[in-house]
Amino acid sequence: MSGKPALKRANGPLTVVDDRSVAARLFALLDAFAAPAGATSLTLTLTALAERAGLPLSTTHRLVGELVGWGALTKQHNGQYSLGMKLWELGVQTPTAQNLRTIALPYLEDLYETTREHVHLAILDGRDALYLEKLSGHHAVRLTSRVGARLPLHSTGVGLVLLAHAPADVLQAYLATGLERFLPRTVTEPDAVRKRLAEIRLTGVARLSEEMTRGSSSIAAPIRDRTGRVVAAVSIVTRTTLIVDPEREYAVRLAAQGVSRALGYRRAQQ
Amino acid sequence: MSGKPALKRANGPLTVVDDRSVAARLFALLDAFAAPAGATSLTLTLTALAERAGLPLSTTHRLVGELVGWGALTKQHNGQYSLGMKLWELGVQTPTAQNLRTIALPYLEDLYETTREHVHLAILDGRDALYLEKLSGHHAVRLTSRVGARLPLHSTGVGLVLLAHAPADVLQAYLATGLERFLPRTVTEPDAVRKRLAEIRLTGVARLSEEMTRGSSSIAAPIRDRTGRVVAAVSIVTRTTLIVDPEREYAVRLAAQGVSRALGYRRAQQ
DNA sequence: CCGGCTACTTCCACTGAATGGAAGACACTG
DNA sequence: CAGTGTCTTCCATTCAGTGGAAGTAGCCGG
Numbered sequence: 001m002s003g004k005p006a007l008k009r010a011n012g013p014l015t016v017v018d019d020r021s022v023a024a025r026l027f028a029l030l031d032a033f034a035a036p037a038g039a040t041s042l043t044l045t046l047t048a049l050a051e052r053a054g055l056p057l058s059t060t061h062r063l064v065g066e067l068v069g070w071g072a073l074t075k076q077h078n079g080q081y082s083l084g085m086k087l088w089e090l091g092v093q094t095p096t097a098q099n100l101r102t103i104a105l106p107y108l109e110d111l112y113e114t115t116r117e118h119v120h121l122a123i124l125d126g127r128d129a130l131y132l133e134k135l136s137g138h139h140a141v142r143l144t145s146r147v148g149a150r151l152p153l154h155s156t157g158v159g160l161v162l163l164a165h166a167p168a169d170v171l172q173a174y175l176a177t178g179l180e181r182f183l184p185r186t187v188t189e190p191d192a193v194r195k196r197l198a199e200i201r202l203t204g205v206a207r208l209s210e211e212m213t214r215g216s217s218s219i220a221a222p223i224r225d226r227t228g229r230v231v232a233a234v235s236i237v238t239r240t241t242l243i244v245d246p247e248r249e250y251a252v253r254l255a256a257q258g259v260s261r262a263l264g265y266r267r268a269q270q
Numbered sequence: 271m272s273g274k275p276a277l278k279r280a281n282g283p284l285t286v287v288d289d290r291s292v293a294a295r296l297f298a299l300l301d302a303f304a305a306p307a308g309a310t311s312l313t314l315t316l317t318a319l320a321e322r323a324g325l326p327l328s329t330t331h332r333l334v335g336e337l338v339g340w341g342a343l344t345k346q347h348n349g350q351y352s353l354g355m356k357l358w359e360l361g362v363q364t365p366t367a368q369n370l371r372t373i374a375l376p377y378l379e380d381l382y383e384t385t386r387e388h389v390h391l392a393i394l395d396g397r398d399a400l401y402l403e404k405l406s407g408h409h410a411v412r413l414t415s416r417v418g419a420r421l422p423l424h425s426t427g428v429g430l431v432l433l434a435h436a437p438a439d440v441l442q443a444y445l446a447t448g449l450e451r452f453l454p455r456t457v458t459e460p461d462a463v464r465k466r467l468a469e470i471r472l473t474g475v476a477r478l479s480e481e482m483t484r485g486s487s488s489i490a491a492p493i494r495d496r497t498g499r500v501v502a503a504v505s506i507v508t509r510t511t512l513i514v515d516p517e518r519e520y521a522v523r524l525a526a527q528g529v530s531r532a533l534g535y536r537r538a539q540q
Numbered sequence: 541c542c543g544g545c546t547a548c549t550t551c552c553a554c555t556g557a558a559t560g561g562a563a564g565a566c567a568c569t570g
Numbered sequence: 571c572a573g574t575g576t577c578t579t580c581c582a583t584t585c586a587g588t589g590g591a592a593g594t595a596g597c598c599g600g
Contacts, residue, residue, distance in 0.1 A: 093312075326588080
């Protein structure tokens, strides 16, 4: 691979920091493990890793050695490498994740108990909805989401809620890039999306059917912090039915309000 | 491997890999954020960070710049640094955590629902019980545990279960170091611990009262994978009462069995 | 308004840590 | 047992990283 500049990452969040710096190489190695979509966590051989990170084998070997020594990677019995516990340990200490999760979890559990459906908690990160938490029972519908997943803003319940309350420039930028159509019913036309967002702001809930995963629908509501800013969104994902039942919507609203209140939000204004 | 410098692996939090290497410096910076016990996630100024990591300020400045660029650290409005979302994102993809959690969560939820108590899921990592998951309602007792926390093996329910099924050498090594007494009732005498572990192996449950946190008791049971090896432990932590109630113990057992079965364990032998 | 303090940022000449090609070890496989 | 793919080690070369020092920004008290 001569192509001297920049690593050629294909899919996913490519954060080239500086390239050439040792740090950047280490990051490239870790990024090589970023799982694509809803896939299971990767496991790579040294050679595969070197290739994905765009580094010479011997360099990879040495750096991987350091990463393993620290615990960021683990070498399994079969010689494959995977992300290590140390990374998990540090990761769960990240303030945003840690705090929001801790505060929200009890309410999410309540929501799960009353509805028995998948419960999601997500925040806006860049151009994606980043799933912080997901509860689901033994049966519920199969889904692409998982904790740590990034899903599009325009085709998920939490995504639309987050988008509805995002700063104008973020919305602008998001709509500017073409929106992918996952299923026939996915709304991708910018103006239609804007209209939809206005309604979501008005009613305080988002409802979607068959826009991301066949056979499933979603109801989502915003979570606000003490300043009133929308910082996250909760949703439930249910099997699509024709009946619109207001009870579930109420349950989602209730959960969102509970978390907001726990974050210090008092619906003051007006 | 001449016995020269560094390479100080111990799997405690302070993992000096080689020192001098760029990687080691980066790791030191990240390690500086490792929260002590049950504390909230740290937030540090550049200077504090430099100090904790034992690096010159200018070096710290540059490296921190790279870490922020990649997303491992975040600079907050007030100029303080904290762990960043990228780290969380990678962390939750760690196979052990990811898989166990995904499989176990539904059972933990059931357990929470029937008991309304703190529910813990932990694995053995080094000399500690590492808490992978924690569910707790709005009320339950206040505790030191949290997801990502490390607590001692001899004074927690999950810890004792894990220790009871640990390889002989691990147990040996653990008992060799003096065990800390947290409360008057903490069992710290090696032989007493061994006896206790034998009982836990026999009955399949661990019960503790007032050994770690004042006012709380715990019931824990082992989780096995398809090979029959104990890979994790579940527990509930309740307010201490005088009544030993068998229902809760049954619920914990049930949850542990559920997860074990989901992991492919068939209680074959005997 | 200023001087003094602390905390952060930038600069750059020097140097030793990191590099990577190549060769050696290992492990399958047919 | 040669053949192929993968991993590990070595070491001369050099360029990325270093860190002392100087510059900048922000804050406080007088």
